[in-house]
Amino acid sequence: MLFHVTMDVRIPHDADPAKIDRLKAEEKARAQDLQRQGIWRHLWRVAGRYSNVSVFDVADAQTLHDLLSTLPLFPYMDVQVTALCRHPSSIHEDDR
Numbered sequence: 001m002l003f004h005v006t007m008d009v010r011i012p013h014d015a016d017p018a019k020i021d022r023l024k025a026e027e028k029a030r031a032q033d034l035q036r037q038g039i040w041r042h043l044w045r046v047a048g049r050y051s052n053v054s055v056f057d058v059a060d061a062q063t064l065h066d067l068l069s070t071l072p073l074f075p076y077m078d079v080q081v082t083a084l085c086r087h088p089s090s091i092h093e094d095d096r
């Protein structure tokens with residue numbers, strides 16, 4: 001199943017910079033690993049905001065929740081999820 005996910009990252013101003021740098025590095029490694037596996041299909045920065053829009057390809061909503069909630073930056077994210085299904089006019093056979 002495909003899910004559109006928006007992640008708004010909100011780092012508290014009083015957060016420990018060293019801890020945040022470590023979490024960002026861990027997040028990057030995790031995100032790149034999931035992209036290589038084809039699970040995190042799209043990852044886009046929202047221009048002008050510390051936010052991304054992403055498309056995930058996972059078995060179901062529980063799998064997506066387990067994945068998102070274990071991201072290193074998850075405690076600092078507001079996450080919105082929209083389930084996607086195939087558009088009848090899509091020319092992309094892997095849209096499902």
Ligand SMILES: O=C(O)C[C@H]1C=CC(=O)O1
Pocket residue numbers: 007009027028029031050051052073
């Ligand atoms: O920067 C972000 O949008 C938050 C998060 C998502 C992927 C990643 O590397 O960090």
